[in-house]
Amino acid sequence: MDLYRICYRARIDRTWLNGSLETELDQALGRIRRTNRVAGVTGALFLGRTHVMQLLEGGTGPVLETLYHIMQDQRLEDMEAVCHEPVAERSFPASLMFFRDLRGIHFLGAAEDLCALLDRNERLDRAHLQAFLDVFAPSLSAGHATRQMMLV
Numbered sequence: 001m002d003l004y005r006i007c008y009r010a011r012i013d014r015t016w017l018n019g020s021l022e023t024e025l026d027q028a029l030g031r032i033r034r035t036n037r038v039a040g041v042t043g044a045l046f047l048g049r050t051h052v053m054q055l056l057e058g059g060t061g062p063v064l065e066t067l068y069h070i071m072q073d074q075r076l077e078d079m080e081a082v083c084h085e086p087v088a089e090r091s092f093p094a095s096l097m098f099f100r101d102l103r104g105i106h107f108l109g110a111a112e113d114l115c116a117l118l119d120r121n122e123r124l125d126r127a128h129l130q131a132f133l134d135v136f137a138p139s140l141s142a143g144h145a146t147r148q149m150m151l152v
């Protein structure tokens with residue numbers, strides 16, 4: 001199957017930000033993961049103080065369709081593309097939607113920087129996405145694991 005990935009950043013609608021974001025997102029994630037399972041979509045969702053960034057990966061059709069639904073979502077505004085391109089493999093093959101709330105994470109220095117990056121008023125691109133993947137994506141793909149074992 002041809003694999004495609006789309007990453008976007010969006011501002012969280014202020015009324016949602018001030019209100020029930022945590023509980024609602026908790027409930028929404030269950031629904032999102034069920035929908036993504038059916039669509040064969042995996043990825044990751046990062047929550048900052050004012051913005052979210054989401055990576056969607058899967059077949060081109062299902063990924064675009066999922067994005068289309070999200071674009072209609074009133075809880076998000078000012079959506080901007082970070083990158084969209086064919087990929088050889090998924091970064092989150094086992095996650096119907098990996099989730100990290102990056103607000104107030106202090107145990108992981110890098111995550112604090114990434115949280116600031118997410119909210120900063122500066123265009124994000126593929127290199128920024130890669131910085132997130134370097135910290136959060138499971139790195140032990142089969143080939144990677146074999147190479148690691150050979151080093152031991």
Ligand SMILES: Cc1cc2nc3c(=O)[nH]c(=O)nc-3n(C[C@H](O)[C@H](O)[C@H](O)COP(=O)(O)O)c2cc1C
Nearest residue numbers: 032035036045052054066069070071073075076097
């Ligand atoms: C930050 C955020 C991320 C979302 N991610 C997904 C997703 O990965 N897959 C999905 O099916 N819906 C996702 N949704 C939900 C959709 O935006 C939408 O609410 C859902 O598809 C229901 O759409 P419908 O009411 O048109 O059926 C997300 C919503 C938000 C706010």
